Amino acid sequence: MVIAIGFEGSANKLGIGVIDGDIILSNKRSTLITPPGQGFKPSQVEAHHRAKIIELLKSIHQMDAICFTKGPGMGAGLSTVAFFARMLSCMYKKPLVEVNHCVAHIEMGRFITGAQNPVILYVSGGNTQVIIYHKNRYRICGETLDIAVGNCIDRFARLINVQIVLIRYPMTLRPASTLNKPRILSSYLMVSRVWMYHFLGYYLISKYKVNNQDFVIKQIESGDLTPADVCFSLQETVFSMLVEITGVCNLTKERAMSNIGSNEVLVVGGVGYTMASERGAISYSADERFCIDNGLMIAKTGQIMFEHGLSSKIEKTRISQRYRTDAVDITWRN
Numbered sequence: 050m051v052i053a054i055g056f057e058g059s060a061n062k063l064g065i066g067v068i069d070g071d072i073i074l075s076n077k078r079s080t081l082i083t084p085p086g087q088g089f090k091p092s093q094v095e096a097h098h099r100a101k102i103i104e105l106l107k108s109i110h111q112m113d114a115i116c117f118t119k120g121p122g123m124g125a126g127l128s129t130v131a132f133f134a135r136m137l138s139c140m141y142k143k144p145l146v147e148v149n150h151c152v153a154h155i156e157m158g159r160f161i162t163g164a165q166n167p168v169i170l171y172v173s174g175g176n177t178q179v180i181i182y183h184k185n186r187y188r189i190c191g192e193t194l195d196i197a198v199g200n201c202i203d204r205f206a207r208l209i210n211v212q213i214v215l216i217r218y219p220m221t222l223r224p225a226s227t228l229n230k231p232r233i234l235s236s237y238l239m240v241s242r243v244w245m246y247h248f249l250g251y252y253l254i255s256k257y258k259v260n261n262q263d264f265v266i267k268q269i270e271s272g273d274l275t276p277a278d279v280c281f282s283l284q285e286t287v288f289s290m291l292v293e294i295t296g297v298c299n300l301t302k303e304r305a306m307s308n309i310g311s312n313e314v315l316v317v318g319g320v321g322y323t324m325a326s327e328r329g330a331i332s333y334s335a336d337e338r339f340c341i342d343n344g345l346m347i348a349k350t351g352q353i354m355f356e357h358g359l360s361s362k363i364e365k366t367r368i369s370q371r372y373r374t375d376a377v378d379i380t381w382r383n
Contacts, residue, residue, distance in 0.1 A: 051356055053114045055348030056102075058130035059122025059150050060174065061089045063098045065105040066345025067112075068352055071160075076338060076345040077105040086207050091125035098129040105344075112143055114360065116351025119147035120372030121175070127368040135363050144360040146351035147367075150342075151176060151374040154317040155187060156353060157346035162333035164315045170295045171374070173318035173342075174199035177248070178374060179295055181309050185379050191294050194247055198287050199319060201248040205255050205283055248287055255283045316340075357381045 050070030057064040061081040067074040081097040083089050109115070117134035120127055138145045155169055169180040169187070177198045179191035196204075295314060316334040319341045334340065354360075357380055 051113045051352050052111055053116055053146070053348045053352035053355065054109055054112045055148070055153075055344045055346070055351055056115075056117040056130045056134050057150070057153075057342055057344045057347045058094075058098045058102075058126040059118050059120070060126060060342060061094055061097070062342040063101050063105065063126075063130070064342060064344030064347070065102070066343055066348040068345060068348045073345060076343055078341075078343055079105060088203070088207060091123055094123055095125035095129050098126055102129075102133055109137060109141055109143070112141070114146050114351055114355040115141075115143045116146040116148050116347050116355075118150050118153070118347055119367065120150060120369035122150055122370060124368065124370050127370065131366065131368050135366060138363055144355065145363055145366055146355050146360050148347045148351045148354070149372055149374065149377045150347075151178070151372075152187060152377050152379070153346040153350040155180065155315070155374075156350040157339050157343075158315045158317040158333065158335055160349055161335045161339050162315065164313050164331075164333045166309070166311055167313035167315035167333060168295055168309065168311050170291060170314060170316045171318045172198050172291060172316065174203060176318065176374075177291070180374060181311075182379065182382060183309070185382070187374050187377070187379060189373075189375050195249040196252070198248055198291065201252045201287060202284060204252050205280070208256055209280075252283070255279055353381050 052067070052069045052074075055064075055066045055068075057066075061083075062078055063080075064076070064078040066076045079097070079101040081089050081094060083093070115134050115138050117130050118127060119131075134145060137143065151171060154171060154173075158164065158169070159167075166182060169178075171178045171180055175197050177193040178189050180187050180189055182188070312331055314332045316332070317340060339346065359380070
């Protein structure tokens with residue numbers, strides 16, 4: 050069996066994972082955490098990854114392949130991890146495998162959950178896509194036309210100066226989780242174009258409600274609006290739209306599950322939830338160890354690729370910040 054080590058560093062999380070066949074040997078992660086109300090800069094990501102990568106690394110003498118994230122992601126993080134992987138490849142004479150970050154999320158989800166041919170809902174800070182497998186490619190049949198759902202929530206969290214917290218599923222704004230019964234505001238309407246969807250408008254509506262102080266004060270004083278209502282309305286509206294697009298609500302036959310005749314939904318990426326009962330569907334979602342960016346998903350996908358003869362010479366390796374899901378030949382699936 051192939052023993053593979055994977056390096057992930059496409060955003061603010063640095064992960065190193067080791068897998069031997071189907072046996073998980075290690076899955077370590079370090080996250081760059083910034084103060085509430087602030088995002089993370091490329092220079093901060095690069096400094097964090099350089100400082101933490103040695104701490105997370107185990108001995109690689111027994112490794113058969115060194116795998117790293119080629120993209121998509123932030124250039125500073127990708128280049129740091131790629132440089133380290135190349136250095137180890139030279140030192141220990143091990144082959145390199147370039148892995149697509151998005152495909153790694155999918156393959157890790159399939160490996161952990163046992164899903165066979167699911168419709169994939171890939172939701173993260175930088176990506177929001179509905180994906181199906183067809184003719185040796187993961188085909189994107191729906192995606193955001195502006196910003197990703199995770200980016201929408203992150204922006205609003207920074208605007209109101211709160212931290213995003215993980216409370217099982219889904220990723221939740223803290224004010225929305227502190228009240229027993231926050232309400233969904235009627236001014237939030239779902240907007241989608243069959244397969245495509247928008248999230249920027251929801252962020253701007255929420256921003257207006259927060260920044261328009263006179264409006265907010267009057268609404269709060271009258272009991273018609275609370276900060277939790279705004280948070281809860283934003284997240285529940287965008288999550289509901291994603292569920293409908295994926296096809297689990299059975300609102301139209303032109304949705305992904307109906308299109309490929311699948312009864313499985315696999316949710317991958319840092320923003321995850323499980324909701325697929327109305328079509329009699331089987332819903333799969335990994336926990337935070339495997340759903341959030343991690344090195345193990347790079348190791349597992351790289352291991353599969355290496356077993357099917359896919360590796361790269363060091364001088365041919367590159368990073369790509371815009372390496373799309375549907376740009377990869379999936380030669381290992383029938």
